[in-house]
Amino acid sequence: MSIRAHAMLVLAMAVTAAGPVLAQDFPVTIAHAYGETTITEKPERVATWSWGNTDAVLALGVKPVAMPFISYGGGDNGIHPWAEEVLEEMGGELPAILAENDEPPYEQILAAGPDVIIAAHSGITEEQYERLSAIAPTVAFPEVAWSTPWQEVTQMTGAALGLAEEAEALIAETEQFVADAVAAQPGLAGTTFIALNDFDGSLAIYAELDSRVKFLTDLGLVYAPSLEALEPDDGSFYFSVSYENADALVSDILVSYYENEADSDAFFSAPYIARLPQTQAGAYASIVGIEEVAAVSPPSALSLRWGIEDYVARLAAAADNAQ
Incomplete structure (x- = not known):
């Protein structure tokens, strides 16, 4: 349909x-x-x-x-x-x-x-x-x-x-519809996450009020408590963390959004991300492809149906690898 x-x-x-x-x-x-x-x-x-x-x-x-x-x-x-x-x-x-x-x-x-x-x-x-x-x-x-x-x-x-x-x-x-997609992946509930990208010489961390983050919490995941001490109270939808402080990003999984696999691979192979336990365990989900990223950035009542099964499956695979 x-x-x-x-x-x-x-x-x-x-x-x-x-x-x-x-x-x-x-x-x-x-x-x-x-x-x-x-x-x-x-x-x-x-x-x-x-x-x-x-x-x-x-x-x-x-x-x-x-x-x-x-x-x-x-x-x-x-x-x-x-x-x-x-x-x-x-x-x-x-x-x-x-x-x-x-x-x-x-x-x-x-x-x-x-x-x-x-x-x-x-x-x-x-x-x-x-x-x-x-x-x-x-x-x-x-x-x-x-x-x-x-x-x-x-x-x-x-x-x-x-x-x-x-x-x-x-x-x-x-x-x-979303709940049914999540029910097929029961390991997601309660998984802590950090949604991030590389931007302008530092790590861009999507803040708790960001619509991408809100959608992840709608799926039953939990915004990582480690971010509470890092996130400024300025109403921005993202905040910066220096590469040197990447070790402060403690969570079960990492979630990123990239237009192509080459950029995604470059990000997760960068030393400041590659050394993190989430990356080493394969506990990360990279949402790749312009349309795929656009569908959840932010999601809508229409776009949610665009590839959500793959989106949830990637999150679940990362959760399965979490240490």
Whole structure:
């Protein structure tokens, strides 16, 4: 069954379970980091900005009028394969593809004529939020930039689109799908992990609030207690540890994300990583491939189904090797 067909089946099941679905009452007010956004009536034209928001809209059966170009894993057209599949099955014209920059392309968004802008997982600044809000009601991230879990992105999007019940049904079904994948690998539960990469002359450790890390904890793994003394309380989704202090990274397994095997092999053969007991025991999982990394960085209600069996199997293999 395709991703699109599965999502539609979930929504149909939600309607059947609840009986005739009445239109969600509007206005709806959604709280976020920059205050509150009130949507006075059910949107018909939806624009998305930043990673993951398009997936939530598509998973709820709505085609956006504008969506961002995604260079990482999006191919030549800037659309992730799981989103592309849904759009193909929806048919009709593709949404307007917004230029990928740190600054939202306000003129492009304005030209699309949206009724609402979804940026629940993003890093928009307050100034950018204000400028977007001058175009249409804008839903920003709830607390910390780039850290909204996929469940909350789905909830916020569902509320904004008048599909709150459908969003809850989609979350529940997707969480069960993940739970079933994990149940096939019982050795994962309770495994401590550190998610990391090599970046700019030091080790980049993904922080506890990072969406990749939150997904790993959703799988039953445990954020390594050794990181508590290393992680600064600055709200960042990652922090740096010098190569000289790599020995402080105590965990059962290591998890990394690389575009190709050559880069992954180079990282785990570097002296500061190769000497760690996790590496020596083979207790590490390297998620390799642009699309594979993109699917869990961060995950969404659509992308979770893209290779999750392989993802969980790699984690389980690392856990089996843990000392």
